[in-house]
Amino acid sequence: DAKTTQPPSMDCAEGRAANLPCNHSTISGNEYVYWYRQIHSQGPQYIIHGLKNNETNEMASLIITEDRKSSTLILPHATLRDTAVYYCIVRSANRDDKIIFGKGTRLHILP
């Protein structure tokens, strides 16, 4: 079973910041938080990951709470192309630890 809880859907106005929450209250000390997204009719795409520090790349920012029990993915200026299902995943760096996808959050960007 997925180790994360996400809202099933969210709306965001185009041009605004999209903030996608994720709860992972049972996360272990050696587990990372990963985010992938899946645009309609495509395979999932990696976005970002982090352990305990906040992370930023060209696609998004990841904010992880100090207790690491929750995180937020931020798309700073959402566009219509960001409409997708966003998956929050918790996994360790161990060789045998696989990615387990939940149902994710369906993000609708409104024009």
Place this chain on the structure above:
Amino acid sequence: EAGVAQSPRYKIIEKRQSVAFWCNPISGHATLYWYQQILGQGPKLLIQFQNNGVVDDSQLPKDRFSAERLKGVDSTLKIQPAKLEDSAVYLCASSLRTGGSYNEQFFGPGTRLTVL
């Protein structure tokens, strides 16, 4: 850089027939994954290869599903015989290595299977 290639993109078969899917990972990627994604759900890992060896096939229904990666490059996934509940998108992914904190998986476009 070429991405993960999969074929066919779509397949319609009748139950009890056989079907095979092909995947060519990104060049140099040692790890290859097959996922099943049923409508409305996230992808579920079926099997993971490291080069041509199986790392994890715990969720592969071995009575009807089989997969191979003989030369450690491309891979085929077969279903024989197919059931109605096998209707899904079958995704192939590859990564440079197994494990590690930065182990981004690159996904192909998937094969949409419909079993009638």
